[in-house]
Amino acid sequence: MSGNEDRKTTGMVFNIQKFSVHDGPGIRTVVFLKGCPMRCRWCSNPESQNSESELAYNKRLCLGTEQCGRCVAVCPKSAITASENGKIRIHREHCNDCPCDCAKVCPIQCLTVYGMASTVDSVLAVVEKDASFYARSGGGMTLSGGEPLLQRDFTLALLREAKCRHIDTSMETCGFVPWKDLHDACTYLDSVLFDIKILDPEKHFAQTGVPLKPVLENFRKMMQTFPELCVHVRTPVVPDFNDSKDVLLPIAELVRRYPNARHELLPYHRLGTQKYMFLGREYLLGEKTLDADLFRQFNRMYRN
Ligand code: SF4
Ligand code: SF4
Ligand code: SF4
Incomplete structure (x- = not known):
């Protein structure tokens, strides 16, 4: 694809976060793309999972249909109706395209x-602003x-064009993607968060x-094919799933086989739970929390 075509390629983005220091080397701008093949029960970005806009x-903020009701009046598909509590009900099954x-008309967003x-x-x-x-x-x-690779063409175009503009490139991946797509992305990447x-x-x-x-096959192929690539393997530590040494140490041992990879633990957090409510979805991990002392112990174990 030519540079001009790349520049016009369109994808679905749900956030651009500036000044991140946790998602690759140095100060970074993180571009969040919609669509994910996984449905992790702890996911803190539920708005990322579906490919379409949502x-x-x-x-809590809604003024209610008596005082406002603008959204009900403007919806072309009758997908919003008044609810018994004076607020609105969204019929998401009618809410597409x-x-x-x-x-746009909601006065308080x-x-x-x-x-x-x-x-x-x-x-x-x-x-480029930063x-x-x-x-x-x-x-x-x-x-x-x-x-990102669920929007393969957009992701590859973004990476190619960023390289043309001499921007350092990194990509977070869940690894559950076609090998060819991961392979092609790696040719334009300076680092990978796997x-x-x-x-x-x-x-x-x-x-x-x-x-x-x-996932593991892709990891192995990526490490063999790109021995110079800087790889950060990341493991979210989630209560009652993988919060034990017996589970984490074998991952650390796998990563240690590769000199260009390092392993990082990420603590489970509940910051995304409100977004499930906003999307009319249930948060499947309930009230679980991660034992902070235990997480510190795991991190110490990694430094030793
Ligand atoms: S892979 Fe990441 S974005 Fe996808 S569902 Fe799991 S936590 Fe969410
Ligand atoms: S997004 Fe859904 S609720 Fe809103 S106007 Fe469109 S169909 Fe109606
Ligand atoms: S436009 Fe906004 S404030 Fe007004 S009824 Fe709809 S959701 Fe509530």
Whole structure:
């Protein structure tokens, strides 16, 4: 694909976060792409999972249909009706292929849309604003999600064009993608953040909804094919899933086989739970919390 075509390629982006220091080297701009093949029960970005744009509703802020009701009046599909408690009810099954006028007319933004069609050019215009910070810190752009490679063409176009503009590139991946797509992305990447959550196939399937084998095969092929690539293997430590030495040490041992890889533990947090409510979805991990002392112990174990 030519550079001009790359610049016009369009994808679905739900957030661009600046000044991140946890998603690759230096100061980075993280571009979050919609769509993920996994359904991790602890996911803190539920708005990333579906490929299409989605409506979020903060009921607490809503003025109600008596005082406002603008969204009900403007919806072309009768997907919003008054509810018994004076607020609104969204019938999400009717809510697709729509320019989302309801969110545009809501006076207090309790209706918002996750996901916006964006071109490579428009995303890189935002990323390039912080070029001076990247130069000083060794940072750049990180693609995240969701799973960036679910939007393969957009992701590859973004990476190619970023390289043309001398921007350092990193990508977070869940690893459950076609090998060819991961291979092609790696040719434009300076570093990869590769998630390995657990090495038990049954538990992996039960908690993420996808098999483990393709993830590990992709990891092995990536490490063999790109021995110079800087790889950060990341493991979210989740209560009652993988929060034990017996589960974490074998992952650490796997990573240690490769001199260009390092392993990082990420503590489970509950920051995304409210977003499930906004999307009308249930948070499947309930009230579980991670024992902070235990997490510190795991981290110490890694330094020793
Ligand atoms: S997104 Fe469109 S269909 Fe859905 S509630 Fe809003 S206006 Fe109606
Ligand atoms: S437009 Fe916003 S504030 Fe008004 S009823 Fe709809 S959701 Fe509530
Ligand atoms: S892989 Fe990441 S983005 Fe996808 S469901 Fe799991 S936690 Fe969420």
